[in-house]
């Protein structure tokens with residue numbers, strides 16, 4: 001596997017791997033993921049479309065890989081952890097706490113955003129490792145963008161109060177996940193200039209990116225990885 005986008009942050013290793021054709025539970029895929037993690041412990045989340053973030057301590061890293069139940073994100077200052085999140089149309093949110101140093105990673109689709117996952121990730125990092133929002137930088141992965149994210153009214157109305165989040169100029173409402181995540185990060189104290197948005201709409205770019213909306217049968221996954229180093 002090769003990076004579609006590599007994080008160019010000081011003291012950080014990681015990035016975003018575009019469309020993988022296999023399931024992340026597949027043997028070949030496991031081997032590839034493990035190879036990317038190298039000597040580190042691959043830390044995965046159950047990813048239940050919730051809003052929980054775990055703090056990963058060194059003692060939890062006892063196998064080649066560990067999966068944390070019931071969470072969609074994690075933060076850690078353990079240098080041997082390689083945090084991994086798998087997405088198809090949802091967002092992966094990368095975080096670096098430069099003051100600690102520590103890293104964080106989370107999965108958020110519209111349900112995760114309703115649960116304020118971006119804000120929770122920020123508060124978890126500051127709660128666990130101290131410092132303030134000025135120590136943080138964040139990157140938002142490719143996801144299904146507003147061009148393609150058509151939703152029902154029950155989803156759209158969750159975001160109506162947020163300026164610029166819902167486009168109602170077309171027949172059905174379209175939600176801008178990036179606009180929502182940015183607003184929540186701003187609310188949590190992260191300055192606009194410290195938030196990078198990685199280009200690409202998963203549904204628009206079949207060559208590079210996996211999309212469940214586009215290929216429900218065989219979409220594969222996009223892989224987000226981050227660690228200190």
Ligand SMILES: [Zn+2]
Pocket residue numbers: 144145146147148149201202203204
């Ligand atoms: Zn699109």
